Amino acid sequence: xxEQIDIYCExxxxxxxxxxxxxxxxxxxxxxxxMLYLLAKREEALDWKSGLLIGLIVVIGTGSTxxxxxxxxxxxxxxxxxxxxxxxxxxxxxxxxxxGWHCWRSATxxxxxxxxxxxxxxxxxxxLNGSVEYLPxxxxxxxxxxxxxxxxxxxxxxxxxxxxxxxxxVTVRSIDRDICETxxxxxxxxxxxxxxxxxxxxxxxxxxxxxxx
Numbered sequence: 727x728x729e730q731i732d733i734y735c736e737x738x739x740x741x742x743x744x745x746x747x748x749x750x751x752x753x754x755x756x757x758x759x760x761m762l763y764l765l766a767k768r769e770e771a772l773d774w775k776s777g778l779l780i781g782l783i784v785v786i787g788t789g790s791t792x793x794x795x796x797x798x799x800x801x802x803x804x805x806x807x808x809x810x811x812x813x814x815x816x817x818x819x820x821x822x823x824x825x826g827w828h829c830w831r832s833a834t835x836x837x838x839x840x841x842x843x844x845x846x847x848x849x850x851x852x853x854l855n856g857s858v859e860y861l862p863x864x865x866x867x868x869x870x871x872x873x874x875x876x877x878x879x880x881x882x883x884x885x886x887x888x889x890x891x892x893x894x895x896v897t898v899r900s901i902d903r904d905i906c907e908t909x910x911x912x913x914x915x916x917x918x919x920x921x922x923x924x925x926x927x928x929x930x931x932x933x934x935x936x937x938x939x
Contacts, residue, residue, distance in 0.1 A: 735912025754922025755787030854900040884931035895920035
């Protein structure tokens with residue numbers, strides 16, 4: 727659990743500040759969380775559902791900061807597990823409280839996500855620089871975006887916008903190791919900045935449309 731990991735261009739050693747840009751750009755998650763909190767307060771929509779998603783965004787930012795400073799296995803888990811938790815919670819909450827689906831239909835959607843995740847995790851780790859595990863999330867954000875476009879009462883393109891940004895985000899994450907020689911900083915910092923936007927727009931879409939189906 728304390729083994730150190732070097733998988734990004736910016737890191738050249740295992741000192742605490744070896745990835746300063748990757749570490750600092752995690753601020754995008756905290757900014758997104760604050761903006762969503764203020765939105766939920768303004769909309770009188772700050773309940774356990776929106777609070778859970780906002781709280782998970784804070785945890786994602788914290789875990790990612792730990793990983794890009796400490797670069798250990800346990801820090802990597804503190805980064806990746808909250809991301810997975812957010813994906814699961816978002817699918818369930820969106821289906822139940824934005825689309826108004828019954829439990830069994832929401833569970834079917836979640837089960838399909840788990841199947842897709844299983845297939846992605848079985849792919850070679852080197853594929854897309856490890857970004858293949860995020861393809862199911864990209865697909866399901868886009869799929870829910872189509873439902874959102876049809877059924878949402880406010881900002882109908884919100885989830886599709888999140889999906890479009892996520893596509894760019896996965897792309898820049900995938901090319902990080904490939905451009906190290908020409909751009910030593912890498913592109914992973916853009917993954918943080920763009921994903922802050924993805925989490926903001928997807929959660930915003932939920933907050934503005936939950937309990938309205």
